[in-house]
Amino acid sequence: MSIILDHVSHIYNPGTTFEKRALDDISLVIPDGEFIGLIGHTGSGKSTLIQHLNGLLKPSSGNIFFNGQSIFDNDFKMKDLRREVGLVFQYPEYQLFEVSVIKDVLFGPNNLGMKTLDAEVAAYAALKSVGIDESLLDVSPLDLSGGQKRRVAIAGVLAMKPKVLVLDEPAAGLDPLGRREILDTIANIRKEQNITVILVSHSMEDVAQYVERIIVMNKGKIAMDDTPQEVYSHDEELQAMGLDIPEITRLFLRLKKEGYRLPTDVFTVDQAYEAMMK
Amino acid sequence: MIRFENAVFEYIRRDDEGNVEGITRALDDVSVHIKRGEFVAVLGANGSGKSTFAKHINGLLVPEEGKVFVGGLDTSDDNNLLKIRQMAGMVFQNPDNQIIAQTVEEDVAFGPENMGVPTDEMQQRVDEALEKVGLIAEKDNSPNRLSGGQKQRVAIAGVLAMKPECIIFDESTAMLDPAGRKEVIATAHELNKNNNITVILITHYMNEAMGADRILVMDHGKIVMDGTPRQIFSKPEEIRKYKLEVPEITELAYRLHKAGAPMPAFVLDEDEFMEAIRSAKAAGALS
Structure with a gap:
């Protein structure tokens, strides 16, 4: 499902003293199957933007097209949109509420009116793809570890x-191994199901090795929209926006400045090790 | 300032009827002194x-067992x-x-x-x-x-x-x-x-x-x-055994060192890494 944002602005509390322009003239094309990192500091407009992607918010001005159809069309089906664009909020484990793991996962599909059997198949498949063992299906979600709950x-x-999966800080609050595992899982899901994935994060390090495109937001605008390599070459601009580039990438930029001939598309220790041992 | 003496603390998990299902030892005989x-x-x-x-x-x-003292005061005394x-x-x-x-x-x-x-x-x-x-x-x-x-x-x-x-x-x-x-x-x-x-x-x-x-x-x-x-x-x-990681630059130096590159086994940060590179170069070990 392709998404096009055409000069989208969003203003909270218009006409009051609390008026705030959270999105300022955003234009974006998100084609099918892309793996995108959406980066920005707190308050940069990331959350407002993703809430537009499944119709939780509508633009104050501008238009959004899903598969070519405008969100303002009379026959636009909001319910279909909510099914097709899945939003995983920050700390989603706080929203678990059912008595068992399987019931919790079934809630969404049932709510969409899927047939019982279809819903069950979908729930089993979903649990399998995130690496939850079948032995946990009837366990209360409250008895799981933090990483499992998520x-x-x-x-x-x-x-x-x-068809589009948007995750807001999926790795927040997890230990280093847990962080890597959850991001690996998401990368696998994306590969196997060939869906569009948008990873929202503060942390460049977390997204660096996974995504193919990085959108940087600052003050409600899109500050950069490019490949990771290109984005990270703007080290100083990113710092001015309160963001960091991956430690390893920064080290390589510094080595390059001192005259060492090294590549700059290096984001991980593995890549760095290989480049330096050449 | 802070002293743990053989401190033990357990969380008890119970099922719907209140029967004990399992026990998690969140502090297991911890002794430590922080100055x-x-x-x-x-x-x-x-x-x-x-x-x-x-x-x-x-x-x-x-x-539940052992003691914790903060500024010399026993935390188990409500006063x-x-x-x-x-x-x-x-x-x-x-x-x-x-x-x-x-x-x-x-x-x-x-x-x-x-x-x-x-x-x-x-x-x-x-x-x-x-x-x-x-x-x-x-x-x-x-x-x-x-x-x-x-x-x-x-x-x-x-x-x-x-x-x-x-x-x-x-x-x-x-x-x-x-x-x-x-x-x-x-x-x-x-x-x-x-x-x-x-x-x-x-x-x-x-x-x-x-x-x-x-x-x-x-x-x-x-x-x-x-x-x-x-x-x-x-x-x-050892760090990895506990599901932790070494900071990336420290890890890179360690791996280069192990592979025989002119790098110390430990660098604290980016500056120390650059320092090590410079001294390797000065010693002619790096082109």
């Missing part, structure tokens, strides 16, 4: 079979 | 017992609790859950007000605390309009207004963006250096621990490593 919450969205 | 003025980072995987450890320092939890909570303040993870008042000033005043500090002294305490975290200009503003990093600094000021000897940061940077994280860590270091406040920093970000005097690594309720950042992070294999 996986179950993500499965709840996946079970609705979205 | 006044130390900056101690506590690392460990989710569920390793870090937060339980932290909650024992200001008496939110009391060990000591007020004094202990004044001495050891805590800054939590979610900035929004810690803000309660209409203005920054009122928020910072909440703690001392509760303690019955007289009004004129309180004004002075609040101003001093806000001065120290660099937010005196925001005094009359609503805390809701501040950034995440600033909100956490308001929470720190709230602790400072109690005149503590120790501040515990329980994953206080987890929800912040990179700039906010730097603000909070820098503030922790300043308070440690300029005011001799003991800092216990619990974090999942390895590079935040690099500036500490000492690192404790926890695993399954035990302290499994205890040493300087240099001692801890020069053992990447």
Whole structure:
């Protein structure tokens, strides 16, 4: 499902003293199957933007097209949009509420009116893709570890079979291994199901090795929209926006400045090791 | 300042009927001594017992076996609790859950007000605390309009207004963006250096621990490593066993060293890495 944002602005509390322009003339094309990192500091407009992607918010001005159809069309089906664009909020494990893992994951598909059997198949498949073992299906979600809870919450969205998956800080609050595992899982899901994935994060390091395109937001505008390599070459601009480039990339930029001939598309320790051992 | 003596704490899980289903030992015979003025980072995987450890320092939890002493006071004696909570303040993870008042000033005043500090002294305490975290200009503003990093600094000021000897940061940077994280860590270091406040920093970000005097690594309720950042992070294999990672630049140097490149086995940060590269070049070992 392709998404086009055409000069989208969003203003909170218009006409009051609390008026705030959270999105300022955003134009974007998100083609099918892309893996995108959406980066920006707190308050940069990231959350407002993603809420436009599944119709939770509508633009104050401008237009959004899903598969070519305008969100303002009379026959636009908001319910279909919510099914096709799955949103995983920050700390989604706080939204688990059912008595068992499987019931929690079934809630979404049931709510969409999927047939019982279809819903169950979708729920099992979703739990499998996030690496939750079958032995946990009847366990209360409250008895799982933090990382497992988060996986179950993500499965709840996946079970609705979205074509676009948007995740807000999916790795926040997890230990280093947990962070890597959840991001690897998301990368696998994207590869296997060939869906569009938008990863929202503060952390360049987390997204660097996964995504093919980085959109940087600052003060409600799109400050950069390019490949990771291109984005990270603007080290100083990013710092001025309160963002960081991956430690390893920064090291390589510094080595390059001192005259060493090294590549700059290096984001991970593995890549750095290989480049330096050449 | 803080002494754990064979402390044990267990969480008991029960089923719907209240029968015991299982027991998690969140602190398993922990003994450790933290000196006044130390900056101690506590690392460990989710569920390793870090937060339980932290909650024992200001008496939110009391060990089931063994003892915890803060400033010489036994945390299991209820008569000591007020004094202990004044001495050891805590800054939590979610900035929004810690803000309660209409203005920054009122928020910072909440703690001392509760303690019955007289009004004129309180004004002075609040101003001093806000001065120290660099937010005196925001005094009359609503805390809701501040950034995440600033909100956490308001929470720190709230602790400072109690005149503590120790501040515990329980994953206080987890929800912040990179700039906010730097603000909070820098503030922790300043308070440690300029005011001799003991800092216990619990974090999942390895590079935040690099500036500490000492690192404790926890695993399954035990302290499994205890040493300087240099001692801890020069053992990447052991660190990984506990689901942690070595900061990337340190890891890169270690792997280059192992492969026979002219690199020391341990570099602390980017500057030390560059230093090592330069001296390797000067020695003619690098082209």
